[in-house]
Amino acid sequence: MKVALIGAGAIGCLLATRLGDAGATVTLLARGTPLDTIRRDGISLITPRNRVLRSFPTVTDDPLEPGPQDVVFLCVKAYALRGVIDSLHPLLGPETIVVPVVNGIPWWYPYSQPAPLADQPLTSVDPGGVLWRTVAPERIIGVATYVAVENHGPGRIRHINDQRFVFGDIAGRNRPQVKQLVDLFGKAGFAARATDRIRDEIWVKLWGNLAFNPLSVLTSATLGTLCNDPGTRGVGRTMMLEAQAVAERLGIQFPITADERIAMAATIGDFKTSMLQDYEAGNRLELEAIIGSVIELAGRVGVDVPTLRSVLALTDLRARTRTYPPGIAA
Template sequence: MRILVVGAGATGGFFGARLVRAGADVTFLVRPHRATALRDRGLRITGLAEEEVIAPELVTAAELSDRPYDLVLLSVKATAFKQAIDDAAPAIGPQSAIVPMLNGMAHLDELNARFGAGPVLGGVAKVVTTLNSDGDIVRLAPLAGLTIGEQDGRPSPRVDRIRALLADAGIDAGVSADIVAAMWHKWVFITTVGALTCLMRGTVGDVNAVPGGSRLGPAILAEAAAVAAAAGFPVPADELAATTATVTQPLSSFAPSMYRDVVDGRAAEVEHVFGDLVTRARALSVDTPLLDLATLHLRVHQHRTLTM
């Protein structure tokens, strides 16, 4: 199976490296400046007592041939998504399987419109990684899972083959019979922890350390979950309980990648993750005052970042 990993950042680089280490035929589609850095230093993964360096097979958009790949793992920031699918288009054919690993749902609609629903699977990636100043991937927690599935939920031999490939690479791989719901449920989690930490400019533990802080996370969660329920994807009670526990945990150092982006002055995925959700909330007549505030806050951050 010929695999193209679009992006070699904290998520795509991590999963792609695992596949390379397992002997899979993997090529990374990257921007020229990233290609230069990876050729100089290699693709490095550190953290959790791990130190790994691979020499990745790289290609830029200008070098990409029109020979389709069997599997395309799409792992870029939402801010680079449109350019990424333009760059990857020559490598995607009718028999290709595309697994997106972005947060939110807007990318699924765009992929379906661009390539047809046939090649496009749903995907939910769960990994806690970041890039350091050298461009190396730093693991911050052991979690490393990828769940996939056909959009219509039907059993699928190609999904089973991809799951087996991922599992052989040491990735906690799963198949969902309702991957669209799973994507919605992760969206609820991401917007909840993102709004909490970005609005308050602190980790979960920082927020819960002050009077009234422990009430904010559950209030944001209630809004996000109400949007999902109105859209037809109610979050199961056990997932709501788990997210509530996450956002109310005292002394927790947890903060999502969006928080790290904001604190470090980098562009954030505000429209794809927050803007799209509050737009859907309006269409579904769901009130989301806290999520509206978080969206405005992040839009101001984005404006400042892009105009500096």
């Protein structure tokens, strides 16, 4: 299988290493320092068992170089997706599928859904509907990822815990490409499965992120601490219940309870959430995709979400007024 990965962050490097080891022909599209570093030194991956894996995938900044692919993974932050669309199109052949590996509510979410979604783009994650108009939804396969990975610099990552991937067609169709992805990820050592209700899985993943990612920025605490401290656990649980009320108005069926989802997150332990990692690195935060999108959906279905609104306001202010470590420019 010919696989292209757009984005050389933690997830992109993890997939480039593991899928390449599973026999896929992998091309990693990167820019700037990550491109130069991976070309020179390859990728260094520390596994959960403290093994060090090295890989040297094909890496390029020219999307014309690889040619059409079987699958393209978009491994960039949700707010950066519009900036990589020009890189996507040269990789597309007639049968190419696109898998956005993104946090939060993805831009494709309203596709083929009844009112109040009804194919109406979400302004929080796709202002102006740019992604909606330029990436054919028929190509997209959704994925919910449960992977704790730390970025230790360009091409250097540590896989902390968890390695589950759930794939599903965004219109619930029975497509052979979904099984092909599950098989490929299984060969790569991931726990992968298929579902015909991918939006349910998106919400289960989002449930934890929308609560504990922003709380980690506000407190600088690790995921294990947030889940086990009675105060932050209570705030996070309230946020999750508000989000559940929104999701259920949209027909989502949660297979577990909020408390069970918190327990899942707690097993990861003293891991800095991706949002806290971004905050400490001086990077932009994915607040709109992870919380703003839920607030926008709440408005569409008429559900009040006061705690989500308050936490978003606090986290946004903290991000805008942060002080930067030496060597990081605002």
